[in-house]
Amino acid sequence: MGHTVALNFEDGVTRFIECRTGETVADASYRVGINIPLDCRDGACGTCKCRVESGTYDPGEYIEDALSEEEAAEGLALACQMRPQTDLVISVAASSEVCKTRGQSFEARLKSVERLSATTIAFSLEGAGAVTFLPGQYVNVQVPGTDQRRSYSFSSPPGAETLSFLVRDIPPGLMSSFLRERAEPGMPMSFVGPAGSFYLRDIRRPLLFLAGGTGLAPFLSMLGKIAETGSAHPIHLVYGVTNDEDLVGVDRLEDCAARIPGFTFATCVAAEGSAHPRKGYVMAHTEPERLNGGEVDVYLCGPPAMVDAVRVWLGQQGVSPANFYYEKFSPSGAVTAIGESHRPAA
Structure with a gap:
């Protein structure tokens, strides 16, 4: 039985391949015409080093010059040696163009x-x-x-x-x-x-979702997936908008709360004249305990000003989340500034 592997390239393009039983990720990629950078195919050069975002695999055999113990512990692997044991999500350190593929x-x-x-x-x-x-x-x-x-x-x-x-x-x-x-x-x-590199990773700790305006969309997709797979960790979402009329999708969030044990959410409206019981920005309605002393993965999607404000706020809390993934978007849906993400250094 094979496994599906998602290859995420540096320019945001994602391609999905099927890896046959016993087949390495590199061999499966080359079989369908996706040229992941590699030189030796023997686990000796490290050219095909990539980051495994989720899933389990047999790392294969390689020398430490190609992949150190510290790198392996951080989730790095060699595409020419690794064999999937489950479906995988992999970040490839090259653009889709370099790998001769496209969306x-x-x-x-x-x-x-x-x-x-x-x-x-x-x-x-x-x-x-x-x-x-x-x-x-x-x-x-x-x-x-x-x-x-x-x-x-x-x-x-x-x-x-x-x-x-x-x-x-x-x-x-x-x-x-x-x-x-x-x-x-x-x-x-x-x-x-x-x-896009803004996507749900394996849930290994509590999650804090922060959504602004139509930045709610990716969280609805994530929650729909979690409703199917479940989560062993609590998930909290704070959804903020500018005006009362911008607040949509609350019925879907209520449905998710009914279907997902441990999921809670709060909404807020920034406008001073709002009739909403919670006024202000998402930071004002995110309780400090939601940061869990740093043992939390934070996902943020909203307009650039909101993303920048939350980053400043996180710094002011004196707590660094285990992971911080964010995506900025233009209200018009323009392609620019879409798909940014950030993972702090370990």
Whole structure:
């Protein structure tokens, strides 16, 4: 029985390969035309060194000059030697272009457009076939009638027949204008992906999710996955928006809270004139104990100003989380500034 391996490249592109029983990751990659950098194939040079984000594997045989004990303990492995024992997620220290691969293109049909509030639209796609992605990742969707693409994180979990997304409704925005004025069920739409290094890793400690606006989307995908697999650790989400009308998806969070033991959430609104009981930014409504003395993985998705503010706030707490993953996005869904993540040094 083989295993699925997700290869995440430095430029954000993700490709999925099937690794046969007893086959190394490098051999499986080359078999399908993905050229992971390597020289020796014998575990001697270290050229194919990569980071294993999740899953278990047989590391194979190699010399310490290629991979030290300290590196192996930190989750580094050699693609030419490692053999998967479960499905794996691997970060490759090279771009997809260098590895002679690219994001996959998919053709789909628009299934539905739903007005969630005065400022937020949800749309869903169907008919794209088997689209594999990691919960939290995004795709680049072409705006029908243009040559422009916009980046949107999946709000649906992996394996769902219908792919769903959240869009901030900005009057001059290309995608939001299309959805508002011209979209009809059955219209063809295309996208490229998946992409992004902001995705759910193995859950090894408590999780703190911080979402801003339509940055809720990747967390809905993650929670959908967790609802299927379960978690041995508590998960808390703080979801902040600017105005009352921006607050959407609360019903889905309530459903997740009912399905996932140990999952809790809080919402807040920044506007001073809000009628919401919790006013202010997410930092003001994140209790210090949620940082668990640093033994916590923090995931953050929101506009650049929010990401920067949270980073400053974390520094002020005097506690460094075990891992801090973040993604910045433009309200218009523009590709720039999408897919950033950060993992602090061990």
